[in-house]
Amino acid sequence: MNTTSASTSAPAHSAASAQTDRFVHDRLPPPDQWPRRVYLPGSDIPEQANLVEVLFSRAFQNGHADRPMLRSDRITLSYADALDRVKRIAQVLTEDFGLVPGNRVLLRGGNSIGMALAWLAVVLAGGVAVAGMPLLRAKELGEIIAKAQPLLALCDGALLEELEIAQSRGGTLQTIIPFNLMNAPGSMAVLSAQKDGHFTPCPTASDDIALMAFTSGTTGSPKAAVHSHRDVLAACEAWPRHVLQARPDDIVMGSPPLAFTFGLGGLLIFPMWAGASVYYPSIPYTPEAMVQLIQQVGATICYTAPTFYRQMAAFARLHGVPDLRLCVSAGESLPDATRQLWKDATGIEIIDGIGATEMFHIFISSSPGEVRPGAIGKVVPGYTAKVVDDSGAEVPHGHIGRLAVIGPTGCRYLDDERQRNYVKDGWNFPGDAFTQDADGYFFYQARDDDLIITAGYNVAGPEVEDALLKHPAVAECGVVGVPDADRGMVVKAFVVLRPGHTGDAAQVKALQAHVKAMLAPFKYPRQIAFLLQLPRTETGKLQRFKLRQP
Template sequence: MKHYEDNFAHSSLPSLELQAEYKLLDLPQFNRPEMLNCVEKLLDNHIAEGRGNNICIRTFEETWTYQDLYEKANQIAYVLVEDLGLKSGNRVLIRSANNPMMVACWFAVLKGGGIVVATMPLLRSKELTTIIDCAEISHAFCDSDLSDEMNLIKSSFLKKVCFYKNSPETSGLEKLMETKSKTFHNFHTKADSVALIGFTSGTTGLPKMTAHYHKDILNICEAFPQYSLQPNQNDVFAGSPPLGFTFGLGGLVLFPMYFGASTFLIEKPSPDLLLKAIQDYKITICFTAPTAWRIITTKVTDFDVSSLRKCVSAGETLPLKVWQDWYEATGLKIIDGIGATEMLHIFISSNEENMKPGATGLAVTGYEAKIIDTNGKQLPKNEPGRLAVKGITGCKYLNREEKQKEYLENGWNITGDIFRQDEEGYFYFVARGDDMIISSGYNIAAIEVESVLLTHEDILECAVVGLPDEERGMLVCAHIVLKKNDKATDDMKQSIQQWFKEVAAPYKYPRVINFVEELPKTETGKIQRFKLK
């Protein structure tokens, strides 16, 4: 058995005692052989079984078949091993917008025995340097359009950087690929060898890196997609999340390729471009965040979206108003879901047969979930508490034993979210653990206040946070984007406050309102409430 030559990732894993119970629930689809490279199921088998000419990736400019992706990934794997000196187990950073070459690089790293660290295009050199130093990254692929920040990185760990797409350098990736064979013998790795490292979003200070195995990558394809989407080879996936975000990686690469479908990638997705792709390329399954669904709903009548059959929302909770507006406009039910970088993808969701508007859903096949108090005791139905999950994937922080102990309790992953569970077993989002506002003794969930505000006819977007207050402990503060900026007056603030008290519990009304032109968001569409605080 061949082991990784560079053992950094595996020696940095938490001890087995600090990992969640790996629950297979006696389901054979999650049982993988001891030796496994996930690339074979996701890509190589399509070639071996005669599907090489099937369309795999489309953009507005180009089309790749499975054969195209297979050959380019093999050539890049040769570049990694022969020209860039990759050793098995080395971490390889990928800096790119969503495009076919990024996908080819992603597969090539795993073919060559490396570990993928895909990143968001908006990250700057300081953030990238921190990631490189934390994961001791030795190699990087970078889209030439994003070279400026890459060239500013100074790290003793980074040895080789290879640029692609319009690279002026003679050593650019495409140039190096020209002489390489289009067949490659994949590195023979274990099912429980680390395949990727994801850096958690929204972290401050030293970032947390969480590892996932080759079997994890395949197992999530048997979980949420089978439960909620029922994909087939004729499906065309599209969406806005970056591939550096595990929500985007799953929805736009892993899921379509596991089922032999195709994906449509947009480098700089906007609501208009996403709607144009749906209309012109007959997208059937779309992944995006709640904020995007809200905006798309206002524009959908200008486009033909009749090809759509599944709509998925994740990244943050889906307000009921957004769900209702989209359903009224299209007749389609948005599938809400909660996942986490630590868990790799969605673990609670619904499908068209068991959907309850307003509920996130049920634990998907492969997972269990429950609501617990601060002592780990399971709470009665409808009582808000901490969400605990375990199943086919789990948190594996590298070199962060203290954080691992915070995330794991008695074999369960503690996500940091406050949920409640009704009598039928459905889970309802209440708040992030740190988004609960305690004012004059009342527990007020920021998301509840936001959900009410979004039903106001003049409000486009909003984000609610708690402000420290000597008298009440905290005040409810709403940052609001109006549909028309010229209405941003003190009279409008008072009008909204009075209206709120008439339609919801008065103690929840926002005592402070700030009108803003836009809300701070991550690249994945999450509102950055910490900036508002």
Template sequence: MESTGNPGPAPSGHVDTFARDHLPPREQWPVLVHDRPELHYPARLNCGAELLDRAVERFGAGRPAFHTAFGETWTYGGLQGHVDRIAHALSGELGVRPGERVLLRGPTTPWLAACWLAVMKAGGVAVTVLAQQRSQELATLCGLAEVRHALCDIRSVDDLIKAGVAGLSITTYGGTGPDDLAARAARQPARYDAVDTAADDVCLIAFTSGTTGRPKGCMHFHRDVLAIADTFARHVLRPVPDDVFAGSPPLGFTFGLGGLVVFPLRFGASSVLLEQAGPKQLLPAIGRHRISVLFTAPTAYRTMLDRLDEHDVSSLRRCVSAGENLPAATWQAWHRHTGHRIINGIGATELLHIFISAADDAIRPGTTGRPVPGWHARVVDEAGDPLPDGEPGLLAVRGPVGCRYLADDRQTQYVRHGWNITGDTYVRDTDGYFRYVARADDMIISAGYNVAGPEVEEALLRHPDVAETAVVGRPDELRGQVVVAYVVAREGAVRDAERLREFVQGELVPYKCPREIVFLDALPRTATGKLQRFRLRTGPSAGPGPVE
């Protein structure tokens, strides 16, 4: 049976109705497609209970769920106990009502994952942010989502306190004392019955920055969390219970949430949650923990190639790449050295995870792949009309998950004619394979991270020595692109690149900070005063050269 369109909402399980009240009008949603039996979810659904409680029933409480770099292992039963006690603390002592937003912040640990699952079971709405985000960024996100509760690793709490969010109640974990989350949870009953949420109740708001730099909150339902597992993971990744997952993306990115929590739990597997997960940490972890499913960006695969001979990677079974375009040369080199075919994919925060990919013999290096079962894609022109195979155009996608921005007028830019327009330029060949061409906007993609130039510009302009600035991406062999800032200093100011870089590092998460700062006497503009970014991308000759 095929189900398409946007059926009316089921009665909400939320007491706080903020999330549902701030969904875009239904006529602005993309068409949702549930054309596979596994995507026909019941009207009442709690994804936390489905991922954890059903897994315990199906696979047993004694199976490993999470491992740490320090040798600690949480079983499914142990995880369930922690999650249920945290959920009790949330809905009891902490006073979180179903539908209220709960900010989650900390390094990638079993405790952070347990907090996310507890928020799901308690009927809350998780707003998971990066441990590295700065106070101003945190204040903005809390304001947009009207966050009043936060669970935060004690090591990451300082910037959250500095954010000065009015009315925000912060509960830390990883510390000591009666108010620590672990102490609160220990006082609670061992079992918690999940809140009776609707399948289309919002369960998470994932923030992404567009080209304007103003964060966009992507609102996803309980059924959406299961849909990404029942499409990409089920049909392309095809995990088994003995798989051990690991990867570089943090849980604040939906790429990491899916690859490290949702997918392994859905299929009874386990994951290694690494607080530091760069190439230097991933390679030894593969051999130490016998990791079989790896999630990271092309940059990391390129970096790890030079060190493969020093490490045992024989346990690998699946290697997944997303976050930026995977060059054919990187794919070939990895295959040549390891014998493994990297599973390339494209996903989006707006669509929660990967929707075009290919695995095994279906892989064609240099292409992203074909639509994942359950998803549909085509290449269109600006008017939304399909283009012939071989002709580049905008990538349009639809499936069981769709873009629904939190009270944002950019909804009608991303969703057009019932399709999600991702902002990528693609070509489809006659065999139905999609090949990436470029970003259709000015987003900088560096080592798999999306960086909005205007957001970096705003941070630089807060420094008193900066009169004007423009931030662009410059091609880089290792990272795909690097962030370059062009700065016009105020009259009389010293052109000190290091001082500016230190300032921005205090304002933004590290990956957004410019790797290079170039001082110019003036920014290139048209006769009408419009900034000519294309001239900056090619490297202007005016002004002093790069300053490192």
């Protein structure tokens, strides 16, 4: 792998030899709790490599400098245009705000060219990109700030309010720079326009940290999974190379947020690796709007959740998607009925996959020609997976057990005791129950914890319970996921009301509005049932499995 810059050569030493913020490195798990890494032959990554520099260098060396990279309904940037803008933003970060390698930078924004450029600039400058979903409220942003301790944030100008509230409540965050505001004083657009674009990429070691991705798991207490430049480059050599096989003439679209590792890989990193381009919409996606844009833009690759494919099928049949050739589904279980519905409407076999924030991206999947009904797929080249019992012994084919994975990427949490639960004896345990057949196909069964996955979003029941309990009418509550034909699962709350309150339709609406005001809207309970008491053990522990029973 050649790491020569597209326009400058990096010094032959690591950024660690200069002034460096060691915050993340000093809070990694002990090495004996790290996952074991296994790399594909021929995918050696040099000891010094900056992820973003490598991606742009690869594009330039393959003759893609003038090809489209980032598209919207207002502008199209070539790889050369994008690199110039990324370098100007990196200049602002380092020259105007003193960013040093290892500093965390909070990024808040939807899928847009501005968000993509900001993310790339932070990493090119040696910072650690910490992306938060645009739907997060001040409380949730405050938790991320407390964990990551950023001094600086780049925020879409339309999403400033909640971040400013979080900042006002205390913490390390000192400066918020808005982007996507063209002429506003102090905005990134104005500041970066004053730079000349002459910027030497930070000479990071490949094992320096490039990004921090937050996942709440089942407790509601956020976990920060960290990934190095090496991790992301190694991931590019796995699923994208062997399963997706994108081409330079591909135009990629999709709904996963760039704040998700699913979206970051699919809608930025992997297209760059292939020399392809990405289209970011200026309006929120609806199933019909996505189909119409796929047709108008000529998109060839689509990423979204099973729920969306199911809702898009009728519109795809009506409008047609003649240029579309690859469709990727992840984030929740893909029902065979949805797969077939989409194939009947478009003739396209969905590429299913399972990945994890902790693993950066997809590690079990199959190309369209290798699909087996009911199965997610086979292990992606570069990874090894097995189904084991509680003692770690592999179970016979067809038996349910816990999924264990090893490969070029793996889980390292920032300063979190839950590392011991995820990595055992060098293997990653993503928390899923699977079976495997004799041909190597893996069949998803369920989460082996209480995580609720609804329309591709992860929701922790205890976090929703905590919000509900802050309402004056709620005495007790329990939150679980229940099956739903459209969303895979929906959040359902079982509520015990305080005396004097009535469990009627008005109360349901009031509680839903209360949760929406406290948490990201996708976390609110779409179903609420009122009980006289909750099922508990003799020691008072809530028995969530009883709430899940019909």
